[in-house]
Amino acid sequence: MSAAGEVKSVVSDPRLVEERRRQIILAAVELFSKEGYHTTTIQQIARRAGTSTGLIYQYFGDKEDVLFLTLKLVIDSYENEIPFRLDGVVHPVERLCTALSAYCGVVDRLRDATVLAYRSTMSLRAERRALIKEGETRTNRLIEACVRDCTTGGFMRPVAEHLLAYQYVMFAHSWALKHWSYRERYALDEYVEEGIQLLVDPFLTAKGRLALASKRARDEVPGADLPVD
Structure with missing residues (x-):
């Protein structure tokens, strides 16, 4: 298991990681706030962020990482x-x-x-x-x-x-x-x-x-x- 504060990314470019993660986080905040953390799915976050579920998993391991x-x-x-x-x-x-x-x-x-x-x-x-x-x-x-x-x-x-x-x-x-x-x-x-x-x-x-x-x-x-x- 990775360290508690570590969120692994398949992508190695730090600038791209920061940019994509911010895009996904903004979508997640909106959905977590409206629907609740446990109810919201990665698929919903992907749709709201205008990206694919697979791409999210390149930058986050799971929903808790988000x-x-x-x-x-x-x-x-x-x-x-x-x-x-x-x-x-x-x-x-x-x-x-x-x-x-x-x-x-x-x-x-x-x-x-x-x-x-x-x-x-x-x-x-x-x-x-x-x-x-x-x-x-x-x-x-x-x-x-x-x-x-x-x-x-x-x-x-x-x-x-x-x-x-x-x-x-x-x-x-x-x-x-x-x-x-x-x-x-x-x-x-x-x-x-x-x-x-x-x-x-x-x-x-x-x-x-x-x-x-x-x-x-x-x-x-x-x-x-x-x-x-």
Whole structure:
């Protein structure tokens, strides 16, 4: 048996493998979301992707491989895109707000796959479930580190950093899980701002509130500097 995180492909060209797998994954997400993972067949995925069943088996061993790489795409997107957005952001309050915004942005782009992760992760074998959990935990630690930088810098009062980080994670995921309700009320940027008011503002010290006010002013007037004290 191959390693839990390995999905073998008959095709050796990495570019083609990535391109074909993405095509198949997009079709699978749509069908898994509408029909359910267990009900959906490889034949249905092939039809939706506009390809043949045999071609799918050149890039995946079985249907679980498709589900695993779909969920891994979500986790990898968190791990890659949030640090990318944080690159060059120095102030702890701005880093926290940027991380929350970036997280929500990834969820927005991968809404169906995010919901699928909640519905179907348990359909993976135990070793693969563990890999998905480990990936999410690494992202959660990144969010937790942003919270810790705020508390140690005196911008946020002492809090249960691990627990608060999970509230940010659940807030981001909720944009996908309850999008049927939120979409009538908020644009994504409005949702993020509401989240900052609910989940960041109340924990800030006077110094932290000043920093957040300066960030908002700078967002409106680019070029203004955040205070560091």
